[in-house]
Amino acid sequence: MQHSLTEKGGDLVVSLQGDVDLDSSPAVRELLLRCVGRGATVFVDLSNVSYIDSSGVASFVEAFQIARRNGTAFALVSVSPAARRVLELARLDKVFTIHESLPGGSDDGA
C-alpha cells in the first residue's frame, strides 16, 4: 500500500494505492486522523485501491466520525470498482459522501 498527501486550495487530498487491509490500515488510520485533525476538508482518492477489508473501512469510519463531530467535510472520491463493491455491499455508500471526481477539476494544485 502506498499513499500520498497533497493540498489543494486549503483542502487535503489523500491518495491511497493498493490494498487497505489489516497490515496497512494502521498507517492509513494515522494519516487520515492527522488530516482530519487539521480541521480542513479531506478528500480520500480511492481510484487506485485494489482491496479494502473491514479494518480499512474502520479507518475511514473513524475519520468520518471525527470530521462529523468537528463539523468539517470528509469525502471519498474516484472510488475504484473493487472499493465500490465493498462499500455498496455493506451500504456504506449511505454513510460516506462519495464524489465521482475531485471537485474543481483535475489539476493537482500541489
Place this chain on the structure above:
Amino acid sequence: MEAHSTSDAPRPPGSGDAQAGDIAGAFALLAGMTRDFADTLDLEATLEHGLSSIVAHLDAEAGSLWLLDDDKRELTCRASVGPNPITGLSLPVSQGIVGRSVRENACQSVLDVSKDPGFMISVDQKSGLATRSLLCAPLSVSDEALGAIELVNRRGAGRCFAEADIHLLQVLASSAALAIANARMAANLVDAERLRRELELAAEIQRNLLPAPHAAPFPAYGVNVPARTVSGDFFDIVELPDGRIGFCLGDVSGKGMNAALLMAKTASLYRCLAKTVERPGELIGTLNDEIADTATRGMFVTMVLGVFDPKNGRVALTNAGHEPPLVHSPSGGFCALPAQAPPLGIATGIVPGGTYPEREFRLSGGALYVFSDGLTEACTRTGDPLGSPGLERLIAANAGKPLAERVHNVIAEVGELDPRDDLTLLALCDTARGGR
C-alpha cells in the same frame, strides 16, 4: 572473536601475568558462576555474588555490572562491589569507558584513566574511589552487548590489569551475559503464558455467550469457529415465549481482542433485548444506538437479525451491512438478501426514524443460511475466493441431511480450504413443511 583495546603503554613483561595464571582458580570460578546462574531464581542476587567473586579473583578494588535500559540509551548499574555501592546509578551509553565497551561491544583496558578522555570522574565521586586503571568487558550475546562488567584498580604488584585478566573477565562476562539473556527469555515466556491463559479465559467466556445447541429436531442451528482464540463473529438463537425463534449473526470489524470485546457487548445486548423488542428493525436500531455511543476507533458491526416462525415458515429479517444471507428453496434455487442499511455503530440515528427496513417472506419448505464473510472470502485451491456461488454449491451438496450435520459439513469443508478467518454459519429450516 577476541575484541579488546588497550590504551597507554603495556605493562613491563612478567610483572603480573603470573598472578592471573592461576588457571585452576579461574576454572573453579567460572564453573561456580555458571552453576549459580543455572540454578538461580534470583538473578540480581546471583549477579551481585558473581561480581564479588570476579572482583576478589582478579584482585580489583571495586567492580560494577551495568545493563542497557530497554530504549538502549542508558546504562544502569545493577550490581556493585566497593567502598560505596553505586547500584542504581545511570549513565548515558554515549559516555564513559563502560559506554564505549557497550557501543563497540569490545573489552576496554585503560592503564591510566587520566589519559583517557572517555573517563567520567562523576562515577568516582559516587563510588569514593580514585580510579587509576580500568578493565571493562561487554556482556555480549549474539553480537549484541546487553551491558558490561567494569573492574577498577588492580591491587598488589604492578597495580594494573594484565592481558590474562582481560581474557578471564571476557569469559566470565560471557557466562553472566548468557544467564541474563536466559533470565529475560524465561520472563518473556512467563508473560506469554499468562497472556495465553487470559486469552483462553476470554475465549471461554465468549463461547458461553453463544447459545447451547437445541436438541434435534429444532429448526435452527449455528456454529462459530474462531480463527484465533477469540472471535469477532457471533450468532444467537433465542426461543421466544410465543414459539417463534429470534436469531442474529454479527461480524465485528477487525480482529483480535478489541473485536472480541465489542462482539461480547453486542451479543449481550441482543440477548437482553431479543425477548422484549418485537420487531427486528426496531431491535437493530436500538443496538445501533447503543454500540455507536461507545464504539471506538471506527469499529462497527455488520449484522443480520430476524425472527422465524416455525409454525408458518415466516421470516422477518433486517440486514445491516452484512454479507447477503441465502435462501435455498425446495426447488434448489438460491436467493440472496443484500444489506438494506449500513453496519451498526457508525453513528446514532443513521437510519431515519431509527427503525431499520425489514424483509418478510416465507421459507415454504426451504432453508435460510446466514454466515460471516469468512465463508465467502475463503481462498480456494485456485487462489480465488469461494464466493457466494461456491458456498451455494457446498450448501446444495449437503441439502437433505439433518440440519446440524449440514451446518457442520459446510463449516468443515470451508475450514479445510482456508482456516484464516472466523467462520460462523447459522441455518434455519422450514422443517414443518418438509424443509431440506
